[in-house]
Amino acid sequence: MHILAFLIRRAIQAAIVMFVISLIGFSIQDNLGDPLRELVGQSVSEAERQLLRDQLGLNDPFFVQYARFLGNAVQGDLGTSYFFKRPAIDVILDKFPATFELVLGATFIFLAVSIPAGIYCAINRTSWLARFIMTGSIVGISIPVFLTAIFLQWIFAVELGWFPSSGRGETVALPWGWETGLLTLDGLSRLVLPSIALSSIMLPLFIRLIRAEMMETMGTDYVRFARAKGLSTARVRYVHAFRNTLLPVVTVGGLMIGTLIAYTILTETVFQWPGMGFMFLEAINRVDTPLIIAYIIMVGLIFVVVNTAVDFIYTLINPMVKLPGAKS
């Protein structure tokens, strides 16, 4: 019952956030550029313009226009991109796989590095390697993502020539229309540098987080009990203690989705990665309003879905959690 109440609460909250985002999107459309000029140019008389305005509903009250915008948006109609001359939603959906695979690559790298490094630093607290990693992590936090990206590109693509410097390379179309770069050698080799760059700033934060959590759980009663019971050190460490560090990692990871999306814009810009972030910047430069709105709404949607999912996973893996709003 608590779970249900919690889910309803979250759904309401998600709806409020989406409502605010759609309102922002609509007011951009309302204020940016004159849709009439896009349609008819300069040669049409003022009387004809007024008639056209009435026909298009541009003279309707704000809320009537907003309701129409919302109605269209719910049906997936976010207007037509001025530059691409295609529905904005189609343009975004075409770019989505590239960004998704970049995030996937970065997630893979930072999980594969931060978990072992965090555990190692918690267990061998005083070793030189642990100290080195901890010092390195504060340096890592201090290097902006776009600089990591530029340095990686400069050293490994321009100077050493180990990896291609930009673009996504060869892609393969999957049956449901998803263009993937993960199945070709060319696509994979182009994914390496952007993924490292994108993971670079989350990495130190997560190493510190996992280390701190791991150190805390290692001192708890149940870990001491597991040890006293005679379980092997490895089992105590990696099964009993580590499992409980995952909870904060999931929460913090979910909270950072907004930051991660912002960093995809930076990474994609440096590597000319044909994803949503790079497209968004181009749309800003071209004042392609429908595309700007479509991006903001898409990002809002991703944000809300991920946050709700993370909260849900959190309640599932931690039965002890006291759901906000539910009576105990």
Add this chain to the structure above:
Amino acid sequence: MITWRSLLKRFLADPVALVSGIVLLFLVLMAALAPLLAPQNPYDLMQIDIMDSEIPPVWRSDGDARFLLGTDEQGRGILSTIMYGTGISLIIGIGAVVVQGILGVTLGLIAGYRGGWIDAFLMRLADIQMSLSTLMIAIIVLAIFSATFDANIYADYAIFMLILIIGIAEWPKFARTVRSSVLGEKKKEYVDAARVIGLPARKVMWGHILPNTLTPVLVISTIQVAEAIMTEAALSFLGLGMPVNQPSLGSLIRSGYELIFSGSWWITLYPALVLIALILALNLLGDWLRDVMNPRLRRGDD
């Protein structure tokens, strides 16, 4: 409570803090004295010459003695642009933190002292705003701003916009810190005493509780300046921040990074190193300050 004297003593005894402090002092002085010390004013069109463009640093065979760190595409000395650019980055970083501090301390004080629905509302708002991320909020607001206004107007107001946006987007950090100290202070006897003698809530909040919550505010301020400078650099790099004729370190990197492909790496590398040194020094100082002022707040790193 820590006295200034013992603070100074511990500062001088810690090599990491000392070096960070010296680096920071050096960069601040360099930026503040740029108009006096810089070899040229890179934004005075009379002083630059397009013929001097893309000269490598002086120790390279084709370097030029006038330009220690080389020149950019338009013949401006990199050393001079860095000196001016560091100042702009610092102004935005500090300005944004002042805005954050004023907003955050006020709202945190109100939330903590009043409690009830206003507290619940402000903290919920803080949660949502924090998870949206400052950089994302700033990118979207500036995207709308730059699409709405003409490029010249945008260039004139960019510095104020950056300070305001980064300031407003980050208030929750200060508000949360102040709120939690207020909750701790509220129960103490001196607050009851102040209330009993009939002081209005406003006076109790600002005159009595506030001074006792300032230590954590000071501690997070340093790291917040580093964060603000980093955010500003990212925005300028994307072309949403400072314009090219009034560049911060981020805009300098933006205007130079594509020239790496043609071999002119110095245009990007030196501003980048200064930016990293600035952020790193602030982060290290902030960490040190936190350990000294409040040992319980440690990030769990020792």
